[in-house]
Amino acid sequence: MEAYGFYLEYYNKYQKFSYRISHKACGRSGENWIELEGDNVELDETGILFFERLFASPLKIAYVDLVSADETKLNTWRYRFDGPIVLIHKVVWRHLDDLTTYIVYMSDEEGERIIHLDENEEIKEFFTRLGIPVF
């Protein structure tokens, strides 16, 4: 199982907003979730598609926007793990009083899914249920 995590600083000059994305990757080993270490890689085609599947809908960003933006910093991490994996991306929007949302990618026995959560009880419950420390 392969998944990608991203650190991104992005500025949209047309509507003058920016956000910062950081992430945490966890894999399930037995009953517990452990934080995974990944490899810092160049963004390849697989990574591009993974990025867009995560972020195109909620953040209205595609690969061509990263390519054309003047003020973008992107770091890509690839994770390989045999077993259920969860990648939690934290998005901090700068122009809306630091509104934070979470985009969660999960792959387990139920298949793959992408969930959007707000910074409120929802995300706390999610992390608690999984046994993952909030970040």
Added chain:
Amino acid sequence: METVEKDVGISSVSRYIDEDGRVKYPLLADNRDLHIFELVGKKVLEKSLFPEKGKDFDVKLGDFPGVKDGEKLIRKTLSICPECRSLVRAVLLERDNKVYIRKLCPDHGELEEIYWGDAEFYHLKSKEADEGRGIENPYLEIKNACPFNCGLCPRHRSHTALLNLAVTNRCHLGCWYCFFYAQVAGYVYEPTLEHIRFMLEVARRQRPIPAKAVQITGGEPTMREDIVEIVKLARELGYEHVQLNTTGITFAFNPKLAKELREAGVNTIYMSFDGVSPITNPKNHWEVPYILDSLKEAKMGVVLVPTVIKSVNLNEVGAMVKFGLKFNDVIRGVNFQPISLVGRVPRKERERLRVTIPEVIKEIENQTEGQIRLEDWYTVPITIPISRFVEAVTGRPQFTMSNHFACGAATYVVQDRKTGRITAIPQFIDVYSLSDYLRELTDYIKKGGSRRLAKMKLLMRLNRFVDWDKTPEQLRKRKRILRILYNVFARHNYEALGEFHFNSLFLGMMHFMDEYNYDVARVERCDIHYVTPDGRVVPFCTFNVFPEIYRDKAQKLYSMPLNEYLKLKGIRSIAVERYKRNIRKLEAGEPYKRYYDGFWDPESLSYEEKKKISMKFGVPVIED
């Protein structure tokens, strides 16, 4: 994209598809269940229509091309290699006050093409760039790189502002450059009325803004005997604006059809018109006067649509504008389309033919004695602040035209009835200041301000954005322009826009891309879409630049072989449906002299020369 859930057995769908994945269209054509069209569409998409990497396309993201001495990088982007049609990296750069796109294919090297013919104007217009919201319920998930994942997918930034619905690939002309025409393609694509209902409904499902405007196109849509029913269907399904893209020739001989279409709900005819002379417009030069008379009789407006080619008709763009102004009682606009090149075209030939938006605008300025200036043109996203303001006032999402700023430009012109002077509306309305004020009012409402007060502030301030000394007489009277503007901004309804159009001539530019100047950043913002027979909605510049993946591939699966069509119709050849032109008769008619007086002297070419022009173009000539 949500669908109507219904329990339909697999066998119900499978019986409509043969072993090769081709749709058994005569069988499907009898179907009245819209859900079956949907399921069949999904099945063929899964089986054969969804682009497959390695087979239909490739991604070759090597290095970005370099920028040389004397050049300035504008931005990086993604493009297409014209040789292998793979996705490659590209840059937009500036050199000698022109903007170029340069792409680098790891296998085929570098290629450069002009992108915008005036860099200073490009930078000025880039300030008008803005973003749309896309759609909340995309049709497809992301599986392939853009543009091989249409449509629409979650990447897309614009809802459908204009839906193109191809209702046939039959045509009564045989233009030499057309590959789409049934006789050349070898099959007839002509969806049934129920199938059309499905395709129209698909675009109406978009959220938050269902598609509201549809352009019925072809081939030649008036070839269909049920074209009036198709228009009625579009209206029944909630489309507020229906336009017909046509050569117009049918109306020259069947004015009754123009009236029927108007009554059925066609708002505007979009008609090919490549110039005022038969040399520049061999397609329908002789018929245009009769077409315009029929449309006027039917109270139907027409927008003339010239394809502009540098070496062919760039010298007539001014004449086309003046023609539009002279007959503004029926001509609502002229929408110029700088040429898009199809197939392999060597560089020298491209340079001979290619023209871009700023170059056409500058020629219009030259040919109208400076009355319609470069700075009078604005790009499409300049309208976004209006949509946002109306959204703030009404509390409801609004129709928004959010395509890329480099795709098109427009202005409105008015000819003073007394002096004959042409004035572009931006010469007496301060567009940028008005746009900024609308943004200010929108922010005010979003921060909790009163909507009613915002509308009142607009009403009170509108006057300040108008230079009354420069306003033409017909719009100055009783401050008519203020009332029109207020209705457009505060009510934003179709009727208000209609009044605006009736008092001016719309001038537009829309430059559809080809594989040489392709910019993925533009296609992701495209708001002019086609609906495919399997139920996808695909941007114009993907549908037509990759016909082997989208347009032709989908339509062929839903088509009838040509020989089957001929058998069904009891005709020996599709050539019997071809239009044949009687040049002498058309030139002898009063409308011909009336419309072309001052624009074209028919004595300047001999009859034999005119006959040769028509036949070379692909329209046979008959004589009494």
